[in-house]
Amino acid sequence: MNSAIRTDILVKSFRRVEALKGLTLDVPQGAVYALVGPNGAGKTTAIKILMNIIEATSGHAEVLGVSSARIRGRYLEAIGYVSENQQVPEWMTVGMLLDYLRPFYPAWDASLESELVKQFDLPRDRKLRHLSRGMRMKAALASSLVYHPKLIVLDEPFTGLDPLVRDELIQGLPDRADESTIFVSSHDLAEIETFASHIAYLEEGKLRFAEELTSLASRFREVELTFDVPPSPPRKSPSSWLQLQTSAAVVRFTESRFDSERTSNEIRTLFGEPRTITFSPMSLRSIFLVMARTDRNSA
């Protein structure tokens, strides 16, 4: 078992609406895997199927080597799940919640519990209903990290949190990456970029791509060409060139399969020798914006 999560043509329909359209994923063990995409892309649906909260309409999913349809009871001793939508027993204090959950987990680490309570600055004697949303998320995260889960599943954990709390949550995750696979869904790309090792982009229930973040970052470049005289626009450009724009003597586009030599040769073939060529690395956010615009234009 080298995959922490594996899905095979997962489909989920809610009456006539198809929320997932054949999702196939492979999350390697030890990865910090980010499932990103706009609201309504199907991220939460996918996670709920993985956690056996809802059933898939068709297809198959495995979590830690077990069919997701069987994920319940003892299997959940190895999985930590935190979701923005999850209810919490609000009548409990933070301390009561931790005390209550302790007997459920054989691997509960009391010293880690103290450490996390301190790290997240959690007030043990405050009822969850009296905590802010951010504090509740931190309490939920602490209660899901403290038993050293093999898999941590986070569904939109940063939504609606102030930057300070986001940072605290994010800082809490890399420490766990050594022992756990982290599967996190978000539409907050800036945060994801800081700690994810893999990324998958889901849109309208379809997986656009899934790869290591380093690979993604290395194959996307913002390219700017300057010419002495305005070049004539090419009739046809390589399919890997996205959002090609020509403005006087400047041409800009995004190369989605960047290879310095090949890309330079393609430029020269189409435009001749430019005065300058600039290849700029792109942020995750910029990459997704380009892809989203490209999709919109091609739709």
Next chain:
Amino acid sequence: MKQVWTIFRKDARHHWPEIVVSIALLAVYAWKDTYDWKHPVRLTTYILTELWSPSLVPLSWLLLITRGIHGESLVGNRQFWITRPYDWRKLASAKILFTLTFINLPLFAMQVSLLAIAGFRPMAYLPQLLWIQVLWILALFVGIAALAAVTANLVQMLLAIFLLVLYVICIATLMEVISKPNSPSLDWRLGILILGTFVAVLFLQYSRRKTIVSRSLIIGLFGLLGLVPWLTPKQTFDVEEYPLAHDPFPARFSLLPRQPPKQSNSAPYNDTVVMRFPLSAVGVTSGSFLEVNEILVTLTNALGLRWDSDWLSQAALYFPDQNSAEVSFQLKRKLFDRFKTGPVNAHVVVAFTHYADRDTLQFVVPGNRFFLPSLATCLVPEKPYWGQLKCRVPPRRPTVVLISSKFDASTCPQSSEYLPGRASLVGHTLLRFGTFVPSIIPFTDLGIYLSGSDESGNSYSHPGICPGTPLALSHPAEIGRNRVEVDFENLSLAEYEAGTRKQ
């Protein structure tokens, strides 16, 4: 077990206010009941009698069970517990433990205490007390749990109950307005269907959280139950239990001439006529007696008019030395008026049980409060209620008890007023025990009064049971059940009119 205990402790901690309220209501109800029992003229105020009515205690149980189950709601997909390593069997066990601990155990303790306070040995009634607990679980708790399992919160639960009540009212109205089908009765097959559905719902919800399927099952069940009165055959008296008697008959029934009614209770607007047939049963052997349980009457006349009754419940007793008693039935006024114009032939099927009297114990009422041996704790109510014993019977195995007393042996004040012409009569009452229902108080309260019939079949109340009145208690054994068919010809039906009543 650790998980069961953990969940149980959490529930106990979370729901302690509901637990306290439930136990307090139970305690107050027990106190109120004991108080009322000890005070024949009830001094409790309207608030005490009505506010602490028996329905409040089950309502508190409903709240407690519902809140307990909703602690780990089985409806929805946002509950925190569904992504935690709960074992559904342990979760369900914790909820069962919660119910047993905070509902059944206090109820059991209260019942044991009440038995002890009343002077009974609780351990002697342990199986019956435990059976009452089981009945509560089967009759109420499983149903509440099933409804709670398919609702997400208390509001949904109350809405479901409201809809259920509305549905029952609609069915009852339909039964009244559209047609008059058979009254639904809870026979064992229907009981198993209901219980089976509830258990299936609980299993589905706890093991799989199949809320849509579970809700459909419950809706289907109640839909089916609503059709039961129309779908099931009319429930009739099981005549097969009473085989036709052959010679020698346990008794021969004959119709006695009707004595004029002592007083008329007719009113001009009444549309149903009550008919009384005084029957004598000759041949009842010494040491035995008959109880007529049901009769089936067919009336015909020379004009071809015919009327058939259904099987009609009776409770007439026939003894060797007091062998006359009345059976009764009702007839529509219009039909009665057509029949009474001429002679009528009556065919009557009499279904009866033959008992051998045994284990007779002679007993003299020792005081105003006393124990009827092996039966009940009783008191003689003060004037103006004297004469009728008020007794509390603890839960018993199925048994029949016959209590008898001579009219002239009554020691009640003014008993002589009742005696002229009836001094030789013996008053009887036949009591049956052992029909268990889910009850809060572990007693059946009885008003015991005796009645005897003269040679014409007219029934009279015993002058009363007071301190010093001798009683005979026996435990009759059933010898057999039979039915006999008797024909009475050329009757003047008007002679047997006992009165009229408004339907």
